[in-house]
Amino acid sequence: MDENGFIPFRIKTVEPIRKTDRKERAEIIKNARYNLFNIASGDVMIDLLTDSGTGAMSSAQWAEIMLGDEAYAGAESFRKFKKAVSDVLGFEYVIPSHQGRAAENIVSRALLKPGMIVPGNYHFDTTMAHIEDKGGRGQFFVIEEGLSPEKLHPFKGNVDISRLDSFLSDKKNLEKVPFFILTVTCNSTGGQPVSMANIEALSTLLKGYRIPLFMDIARFAENAFFIKIREEGYADMTVGEIVRKMMSYADAVICSAKKDPLGNMGGFIATDNKDYYEMFSVFCILHEGYLTYGGLSGRDLGALSQGLYESIEFEHLAYRTSVVRHLGEGLNALGVPVVMPIGGHAVFVDGLKYMDHIGKEFFPAQTLGIALFIEGGIRGVEVGSLLAGRDPDTGENVYPAMDNLRLAVPRRVYTKEHMDYVISAFKGLNSTKKEYKGVKIKREAPVLRHFTVELDLV
Numbered sequence: 518m519d520e521n522g523f524i525p526f527r528i529k530t531v532e533p534i535r536k537t538d539r540k541e542r543a544e545i546i547k548n549a550r551y552n553l554f555n556i557a558s559g560d561v562m563i564d565l566l567t568d569s570g571t572g573a574m575s576s577a578q579w580a581e582i583m584l585g586d587e588a589y590a591g592a593e594s595f596r597k598f599k600k601a602v603s604d605v606l607g608f609e610y611v612i613p614s615h616q617g618r619a620a621e622n623i624v625s626r627a628l629l630k631p632g633m634i635v636p637g638n639y640h641f642d643t644t645m646a647h648i649e650d651k652g653g654r655g656q657f658f659v660i661e662e663g664l665s666p667e668k669l670h671p672f673k674g675n676v677d678i679s680r681l682d683s684f685l686s687d688k689k690n691l692e693k694v695p696f697f698i699l700t701v702t703c704n705s706t707g708g709q710p711v712s713m714a715n716i717e718a719l720s721t722l723l724k725g726y727r728i729p730l731f732m733d734i735a736r737f738a739e740n741a742f743f744i745k746i747r748e749e750g751y752a753d754m755t756v757g758e759i760v761r762k763m764m765s766y767a768d769a770v771i772c773s774a775k776k777d778p779l780g781n782m783g784g785f786i787a788t789d790n791k792d793y794y795e796m797f798s799v800f801c802i803l804h805e806g807y808l809t810y811g812g813l814s815g816r817d818l819g820a821l822s823q824g825l826y827e828s829i830e831f832e833h834l835a836y837r838t839s840v841v842r843h844l845g846e847g848l849n850a851l852g853v854p855v856v857m858p859i860g861g862h863a864v865f866v867d868g869l870k871y872m873d874h875i876g877k878e879f880f881p882a883q884t885l886g887i888a889l890f891i892e893g894g895i896r897g898v899e900v901g902s903l904l905a906g907r908d909p910d911t912g913e914n915v916y917p918a919m920d921n922l923r924l925a926v927p928r929r930v931y932t933k934e935h936m937d938y939v940i941s942a943f944k945g946l947n948s949t950k951k952e953y954k955g956v957k958i959k960r961e962a963p964v965l966r967h968f969t970v971e972l973d974l975v
């Protein structure tokens with residue numbers, strides 16, 4: 518593992534970071550209408566908004582960029598990509614898309630009708646938005662521990678099998694369910710993994726009800742890494758072998774290739790089911806482009822092929838997760854409440870607890886995000902009620918069980934020393950956080966409001 522502190526890369530290119538001061542940052546966030554998405558990246562010192570598309574490519578990936586075959590049909594880059602998906606994940610058919618949500622759009626257009634219910638452990642927000650966009654509804658079956666920041670469990674992304682069973686045993690529910698989506702790792706509940714035993718039990722249950730198991734595999738390699746180090750019986754298997762075993766239970770997978778596959782852009786659907794392939798192909802051509810590029814340049818597909826192989830390297834995953842854990846444990850030591858255990862791609866700070874002087878209707882986690890930017894020029898993202906939006910049936914604000922500030926760590930970009938800087942900013946916040954009293958919404962969009970919302974300080 519990383520006990521000897523081994524960093525499995527050396528740095529070949531650097532990007533300078535501009536240092537800002539507190540006064541300047543207070544002005545920047547005000548001009549951004551207190552929405553962290555509105556801040557120019559040059560004004561951010563440490564950007565933990567997302568681990569999506571923000572990773573550093575390897576020299577081998579850059580080489581693939583130069584080798585990109587930009588033919589409209591039958592490009593060599595697509596052949597490489599198809600081979601990498603088959604080698605790493607084991608699927609025969611692959612449909613590329615420009616990013617993960619485009620793959621979600623294809624799948625939901627092909628299979629969803631109004632009134633359907635798509636159960637999952639916990640859908641990511643774009644997944645939920647695509648389900649609702651097609652007139653469907655999502656329902657969550659993550660285990661109870663998954664919704665509690667403090668409760669310890671090695672696989673907090675697991676599905677509550679008996680709760681799902683009792684839901685499906687009601688015929689009125691069952692007939693509305695076209696498929697189940699298992700998100701690995703489970704982003705919205707803290708980047709928490711799902712165990713192999715749970716995947717097996719889920720697969721058995723769903724087979725009994727003849728419901729297909731789909732997986733959202735944006736962070737499949739991190740999930741497999743946690744299975745290797747936490748689940749009995751997997752220590753001697755390689756991450757690659759564990760990945761193949763996980764995938765063997767899926768009827769189809771949807772992937773944002775901007776996460777674990779180490780791409781700056783891209784997504785895909787993969788399956789062994791020819792009928793699905795044909796159904797999804799129609800919508801790929803309609804929305805994304807021809808089947809051998811799906812909205813991506815040949816060079817992107819080449820870089821992704823290489824990224825897929827690198828994504829399952831043990832040393833890469835050991836270092837990556839150790840950087841995230843370093844941040845989480847450092848914050849924990851300062852008394853900052855974080856979702857435990859620390860997840861794969863991000864540290865989730867418990868906004869309800871850390872900012873307990875702010876009522877939930879004033880968005881404590883978003884307020885913490887603003888305070889952290891002013892304190893240290895660090896950008897996180899709210900994963901809480903601002904993101905959850907409004908109930909599509911009642912129009913009321915949804916207040917999920919957790920209101921977190923997510924600090925997502927880009928892959929191969931920041932070292933533990935960068936994380937030490939973030940920890941030191943929280944040291945400052947421990948004494949200044951009470952100065953922030955919350956935020957109110959000034960303007961919001963009807964879907965995925967958090968991206969464009971305008972706020973005022975209370």
Ligand code: F0G
Nearest residue numbers: 567569616617618641643704733735773
């Ligand atoms: N599924 C999961 C689990 C995700 O985390 C994301 C994106 C998507 C699907 C959609 O993929 O962005 O390529 O369209 N998550 C990013 C994040 C945005 O910051 O967690 P996309």
